[in-house]
């Protein structure tokens with residue numbers, strides 16, 4: 001008789017525990033939702049990355065720009081990496097942008113030109129290229 005009452009009590013506690021557990025997992029659902037929110041924020045960051053992806057990359061190697069012609073439409077971030085052992089610059093013929101890129105370094109400059117222009121390296125006049133506006 002006492003044993004049966006125990007069993008009922010334990011069974012009752014067990015059901016109670018299940019209910020609490022169920023509530024807890026609802027809470028987990030809630031925090032999963034807020035995790036989703038921060039994932040959305042990360043998505044916004046990815047969008048920014050996408051904008052950067054719209055940028056252009058130029059590599060300098062063997063005293064030459066590669067590619068030596070880039071096309072922009074509106075202000076464009078251009079990332080220039082110098083793989084040479086000499087310093088170079090990425091300089092607009094019209095002076096609208098000018099950045100020095102040391103050996104092994106990467107620099108980013110905003111190219112904002114309204115008309116096509118040439119660019120060059122200030123140190124090595126034979127290094128030239130063109131920005132075309134689309």
Ligand SMILES: [Cu+2]
Nearest residue numbers: 088121123124
């Ligand atoms: Cu140079």
